[in-house]
Amino acid sequence: MPRAATTSDVFNAIAETRRRDILAFLADGEHAVSDIVDRFEMSQPSVSKHLRVLAGVGLVDARRDGQRVLYRTNAEALRPIHEWTGRFERYWGRQLLRVKERAERKGRA
Amino acid sequence: MPRAATTSDVFNAIAETRRRDILAFLADGEHAVSDIVDRFEMSQPSVSKHLRVLAGVGLVDARRDGQRVLYRTNAEALRPIHEWTGRFERYWGRQLLRVKERAERKGRA
DNA sequence: TTGACATATTCCGTTATGGGCATAAACTCA
DNA sequence: TGAGTTTATGCCCATAACGGAATATGTCAA
Numbered sequence A, B: 001m002p003r004a005a006t007t008s009d010v011f012n013a014i015a016e017t018r019r020r021d022i023l024a025f026l027a028d029g030e031h032a033v034s035d036i037v038d039r040f041e042m043s044q045p046s047v048s049k050h051l052r053v054l055a056g057v058g059l060v061d062a063r064r065d066g067q068r069v070l071y072r073t074n075a076e077a078l079r080p081i082h083e084w085t086g087r088f089e090r091y092w093g094r095q096l097l098r099v100k101e102r103a104e105r106k107g108r109a
Numbered sequence C: 001t002t003g004a005c006a007t008a009t010t011c012c013g014t015t016a017t018g019g020g021c022a023t024a025a026a027c028t029c030a
Numbered sequence D: 001t002g003a004g005t006t007t008a009t010g011c012c013c014a015t016a017a018c019g020g021a022a023t024a025t026g027t028c029a030a
Helices: A017-025 A033-040 A044-056 A075-086 A096-108 B017-025 B033-040 B044-056 B075-086 B096-108
Strands: A060-065 A068-073 B060-065 B068-073
Touching (some): A017 A033, A033 A068, B033 B044, B033 B068, B044 B068
Antiparallel strands (some): A060 A068
């Protein structure tokens, strides 16, 4: 079995750097597809495909405005991930020493 | 270009459900590979491969104990994700109404 | 050293990915 | 209706994913 489909859940959807970039860009407000194309110098079909994935898991909402389609980040959909990582918050700081040691060992190697 | 390598960054590493399960299991304390195998009813090679990915991005640390190898979650490595999603926290709540409407539209469709 | 146990690695097959390109679809305006 | 603009989709390719089975590596005990 290959990796779970990117459309299956939010974790997979944000595994792609481009999509995280797009989410950040669309967080402040609506933007048309062509804006994203210009901003990140990606091909239009590529952008549309990423948006399709993001929309599939509810990470963005779309709205037609004449010829254009305006997208916007639905930040609420990122909450599950924030909460999941937050469950590990209680362990932060405890292992700082070990992390440091590991980094130093790697540095010498 | 195919999908980004799972070993490239933490976002890709946690895109797999199994690996998230393993991380949660190893958060409380060290566990041997065989413990994970029993716990999740996965094949031993499969577990070893997942652990390799997790170790590759620093999400787990390993320690030999005789014939066994004890793994432990390095929660610190999850911090970047928590912080990234945290950047969207300021937008939470604003779109609740729209989200609700969207869900209702879907319910009727 | 040999045997037993625990873990890691390799090879293989199936599947999904994301980009490029061409084209379809949706919309506006004359 | 037809041309022009914007966005979505379909097809193909090269790549990497994950699982299974077999095997290699590592460790201990006798």
